[in-house]
Amino acid sequence: MIKPDVSISIVTYCADMSMLSLTLNKLKQAVDYISGVETNTLLTLIDHSPSQDSSVQSDCIVRYFGGDSELIIDPLNPGFGAGHNRALLTTTKYHLILNPDLEVAPDALQKALEFMEQHPECGLLTPAATWGDGEVQRLCKRYPTVLDLLLRGFAPAFIKKMFKKRLDNYEMADQLNNQDVLWDPPIVSGCFMLFRSDVLHQLGGFDPRFFLYFEDFDISLRAGKISRIAYVPQVKVVHHGGHASRKGWRHIWMFSRSMVTFFNIHGWRWW
Template sequence: MHPLNSVVDSLSVSVVVYRPDVRRLMLTLESLVAAYTVLRETHPAITLDVFLVDNGGLPDMAAAFRALNVPGASWWIIAGQGNVGYGRGHNLAIERATARYHLILNPDIDVGRQALVRAVEFLDAHSQVGLLVPRIGNDDGDIQYLCRQYPTLLDLFVRGFLPVPFRRFFARRLARYEMRDVINERDIVWDPPIVSGCFMLYRTTVLKQLAGFDPRYFLYFEDYDLSLRTHEVARVAYLPAVRVLHHGGGAARKGFAHIRMFISSAYKFFNRFGWKWL
């Protein structure tokens, strides 16, 4: 079941879950609704479609949706496909999306109350921008440097797997990779090469032109791939006035299965875009 009519003044959101922490998911959805409520104050006609893609293990959310119900918002569950992976899960929602803008959102994000209104106003004013990404904070509120230069294998190893005390030997290298010289709390950054998939606000036309995520990635690097392909058709903007908090962790902290998926996806990524070792 999905919306049938394209709506100009509209926003859709996709969230992919697999055996989710329901409490954490609800906090994410509550923050999304709060930000949408603020957006409605300046855009009273704007509608919201939230697609919750169940890759497995999602409990009955009917009561939760009733509690989250606000004017203009509709909730949709996409289920029955099994665990098809992160990118393919979002693609199921992207195929159904008819809104002007589409937000790819992780279930471990707290959306700032002013985030949507600032993001939509920026996109409305900059027609050349096809993808907007926010200032991303961690649990302590410190900035996460999730805009990236094109990676080398050494960058990925140091950033993803090297124990923190040893990373100081590669501080200058990591700073370059994480674009610490330009990513800050104040300045708009135009066209960062790679951005994080935890919050990607697209013009839906651009996202559909790209056919969403490459389904060959089960998990990891699908956002790297999509970022690079986006530059071929539209501009990308980092807008620090849009703020979110990210509660996620890296592959190395999630066990061997995630490390294996990380390595597999990295191989596919470098095979497609080119290998850089050091």
């Protein structure tokens, strides 16, 4: 049993409190699972809600997670990545980026930290994920084309079915399974990113040019240039989020703007 030495950050905006409470409770269980010795685990929750009425209350964090936590409220909302960057001043060995709509398995942190300890070349770890209904959710991606992103994000189901082979290739379905570690996927999801802190500091955290969406694509590509990325299926989570197209026109606009920023930085591929 290794000593946990990890900081955790969660960024919220008008959070669904029942979902956030579940996330915090599951996270606490995962922290307790590795608490055979004195822990060094700090949770920072950054709330970008526009008003006090929609903000997370500190007693909610204490009730569902515990005392080793900090709440930062910033209604000016500089963006998802910029919010997480505020929690990067800690000196822990590892830092976990976590979504407020994600359940970690009780042994997820232990298995993730053990893998990182055993593989010092790994700078970023991503888990195996399912949706709430148990369907597999692939968090690893190949470098996207514009067509891939439009199909995956906005196409109706019958169109996606027509392009299933293409989308499966984009989501690395040919290489992912529930048993084998996959090294060096180009892009991994931001819903759960366990970084070696020195790698994250060397990267300077997330690029603040991405207000929402694609900040995880960008930091994955940058992380892969200075360390190795690993998909570790023994680390399991349930992710309830995603689906930008179902969140209204504002999210579609933010997705599109960030997509343009991403391709302007890393290079355009159309189809």
